Amino acid sequence: MVYYLLRKKNVFLYLILFFIISCNTGTPTPENNNSILSNNNYLSMISLSSGTFYLNPDFNKDILEYSIQCTMNTVSFQAKTEDQKSYFEFRLNGNTWTILKSEVTKDLTVDSGLNKLEIKVTAENKSTKTYVVNINYTNYYLSDIEISNLKLANFFNKNNLNYYGDLSTDFITITATKEQDAKKVEYSLDDGNYLLLQSGIPSSEIKINVGNHLLKIKVTSIDDNYFKEYKFEFFGNQNVANLKTVGAQLFNNYIRGLFADAQYLYIADYDGLQIVDIIDIKNPKEVSKIKINGYPSYGITVKNNICLISRNINGASIFDTNKYAIDIIDVLDKTNPKIIRTIEGATYFKIININGEFLIYNNDVFYKFDTTKPTTANIEIFFSGKLPFYKYRDSLYSADQKNISVYKNNKITQIGADIGIMDLFAKDNFIFVTDQSQLQSIDITVPTKPVKKYLPLMEYLIKDTYGNYVYIADSIGRYFKIIDIRDPNNVKITKNFDNLGLPKYDRPSAVFVSDHNCFLAFENYGLYIFTDKD
Missing domain, CATH: 2.60.40.10 (Immunoglobulins)
Incomplete structure (x- = not known):
């Protein structure tokens, strides 16, 4: 058939036949070309x-x-x-x-x-x-906040949840503005119940007592499933201008350490622990005492109704022993304190109280202790450092002779002083150091270029810091002074008790400030009490 067509040279039929043969052999054509395109749609x-x-x-x-x-x-x-x-x-x-x-x-x-x-x-x-x-x-941010009478150390940023501030009086008002998509904003003072705020509208006045405070501002999402908590830490200061001496002289048994809250004073002396009721600060009354063997000389603290006293073991003085201990005392029942545990060590323990917190020092290591588990908890390493030591906000300061180590944000900055360092404290970007005869301030705004200057008439032996004030006593009982450090560029003596009425000069042994009261102990002439209460 094919050959016949070819012989006839019938071109038209030849083309038809060629098309049929091509289709039978499966040669690709435009109509089925889609079958080789990728179908990967992942x-x-x-x-x-x-x-x-x-x-x-x-x-x-x-x-x-x-x-x-x-x-x-x-x-x-x-x-x-x-x-x-x-x-x-x-x-x-x-x-x-x-x-x-x-x-x-x-x-x-x-x-x-x-x-x-x-x-x-x-x-x-x-x-x-x-x-x-x-x-x-879900939006649960603050867009802005203003707290009257509280100067923040850093500017507000909605992504920053933690702040410190300086309080200038004894009350605040809060103006907290939530972002539009958030549901509500509330506040809590010192872990109390949350109270509702009207966004952008000042709250009523909130009374601030003396001591440490934590203000929390909580912003909740529209679905109630999420919230952010902004925290503001600040300190209610004493009315130093109204501070006066009660003039009490008592407990004449060589006081070595003091701790106080608003109701009770705890005294570590040669005999052990005394607990004193100070609700009527002008008429303090002994509640109880407990005998402790040894020589309490390295500090006392109380938290969660647990008292810690550091001492030597069975020695008449700190030089008579090579064993040391911390006694853990249950003081829930103030009329019947009980020693429940003793932790011993080969080197002395020192208890350090700073603005409501405490640490335990032993052999160039600082420890924490969980007072909620007094019978089972161990002292846990906090960090390694030297004495003297100070904690201010999120920074730690440890000194060794003329060098200060500043620990902040996992970094250590070394600062040199021009005097032998016996004690130190800090405020904002300033460090204050003393060799007990003079006080030097060091501005570390630029840590590589510290600015140093001496402050006149600031000799002291012992001190306690409480908020924006430092309470100091000299080495022979001449005076008790209060230093105002609210402006670290202009440190000044704001209150001065030059004549304490001692029969003769006497060495101060302890000073402690709490609530509205100050307590100053001497080696031989007992305890002096100061208060800002009328």
């Missing part, structure tokens, strides 16, 4: 992040739906197709589809509540697959 990666929140569950190309919690109205978004010949586009909350190049970061602005992000992948052969990410935006 993503190989989706990345969304907002602060500390990330995609949930972790990405898997076969999982098509995800969720993410977000606390900011901006979410960073990236995606990548598995096949380079495919592409993807996205839309948020049903808006117009937008094509995005692979692995390019896109910041998405989301609305409060639930947002739906769709990512549609189109393969080379035009088949599609859609991934969905549900973005839940």
Whole structure:
């Protein structure tokens, strides 16, 4: 048949026959070329992040739906197709589809509540697959805050949750403004109940007592599932201008350590521990005493109705023994204190009280002790350092002769002094050091270029710091002074008791300030009490 057609040279029929033969051999044609195009419409990666929140569950190309919690109205978004010949586009909350190049970061602005992000992948052969990410935006930020009479050490930033401040009087008002999408804002003082604030409207006056305080501002999300807590630490100062001596002389048994709260005074002396009721500060009354063997000489503290006293063991003085101890005493029942445990060591323990906190020093190591577990807790290492020591806000200061180590944010800065350092304290960017005969201030605003100057008439042997004031006594009982350090550039004596009425000069042995009262002990002439109460 074929040959016949060829012999006739019938070109038209020849072309028809050629077409039939070609079709039977399966040669590709435009109509079936689609069968070799890629059908890969997978993503190989989706990345969304907002602060500390990330995609949930972790990405898997076969999982098509995800969720993410977000606390900011901006979410960073990236995606990548598995096949380079495919592409993807996205839309948020049903808006117009937008094509995005692979692995390019896109910041998405989301609305409060639930947002739906769709990512549609189109393969080379035009088949599609859609991934969905549900973005839940919950806002619980403050946009601004103002606390009257409280000067913050750092400017407010909604992303910073921790602040310190200096209080100038005995009351505050709070004006806290939440961001628009947050539900409510509340405050709590000293872990009390949370009370509602009207956003942007000043609160009524809040009375601030003497001592350490923690103010918390809580902002809650619209769905009540999330909140942020901003913390403001500050100190209520004594009314130093009204401070006066009660003139009490009592407890004449060589007082070595003092601790007090608003109701009780705890005295460590040669015999042991005395507990004194000071509700009527002008008429203190002994409640109880307990005998302790040895020589209490290295400090006393009380927390959670547990008293810690450091001492030597069975020695008449600190030089007569090579064993030392901390006695742990249950003082819940003030009329019947009981020693419940003793921790011994080969070197002396020193208990350091600083603005309501305490540490235990032993052999160039500072320890903490959990007073909520007095019978089982061990002293736990806090950090290594030297004496003298001071803690101010989030910084630690430890000195050795003429060198000061400042520990802050896991960094150590070394500062040199021009005098032999016997004691130190700090305020803002200033360190104050003494060799007991003079006081030097060191401005470390620029740590590599400290600015030093001497302060006149600041000789002292012992001191206690309480808020913005330092209470000092000299080495032979001539005076008791209060130094105002609110402005560290202009440190000054704000109160001076030059004549304490001692029969003769006497060496002060302890000073402690708490609530509205100051307590000053001498080696031979007992205890002097000062108060700012009328």
